[in-house]
């Protein structure tokens with residue numbers, strides 16, 4: 001059995017003090033939002049509790065689906081690297097970036113520069129990257145692009161969509177359990193200020209080439225939507241922010257998911273275990289059989 005942990009959107013706190021020049025951009029509005037609201041939602045102590053619980057579960061691999069930082073301040077990227085190092089080595093932790101990790105154009109490449117070894121395939125390739133672990137294949141996509149103020153949209157930039165179909169088909173031939181990591185939820189019904197521009201095209205690739213699991217962040221809430229696939233529908237699962245305060249009503253309290261994967265192609269067994277905030281600690285709060 002292979003156990004994968006999925007956490008997302010830690011929005012690491014505390015936020016370093018911005019340089020005055022850093023606020024002359026979309027970051028200025030974001031900083032006001034942080035001071036008024038988000039610093040109360042994303043708490044370092046809550047994230048510590050989540051990480052401590054995750055370590056006790058000893059997963060085989062950890063997936064992190066973006067929004068590690070907040071305003072992409074120059075001084076946010078090194079602490080995010082330290083956070084990843086605490087989770088595990090680049091071989092044991094797979095990361096895709098979120099919209100907050102490329103908040104403004106001047107730092108759009110900083111995530112790849114500083115966390116690149118957590119976002120590379122087994123052959124050193126960039127997005128879409130492929131990592132094989134046992135019978136598992138992890139496919140990492142980037143929807144992370146600078147956007148206009150008040151927008152938190154994403155796009156599968158470059159030739160990712162064009163290459164994704166062939167990658168998924170090749171992995172199916174190898175008999176792999178295919179897990180796609182993507183920050184923005186590739187689902188219908190998202191606000192146009194927060195959506196994935198090419199979600200329709202992504203779902204069409206999925207319908208034609210299939211996958212076993214799609215994991216995303218961005219909405220800071222637990223969700224499960226079944227998307228059309230090939231031999232089976234594909235569960236598309238979101239998690240709460242890993243640092244979500246328990247006493248704020250804007251977002252769900254912190255949590256993360258575990259996937260226990262076993263079996264073989266077309267006879268997979270996959271159990272989703274939700275672990276979330278409950279009376280000051282992280283406990284199992286739900287369990288669901290996705291395949292089996």
Ligand SMILES: [Fe+2]
Pocket residue numbers: 009011067098100218219220
């Ligand atoms: Fe987020």
Ligand SMILES: [Fe+2]
Pocket residue numbers: 067098099100152183217218219
């Ligand atoms: Fe996001």
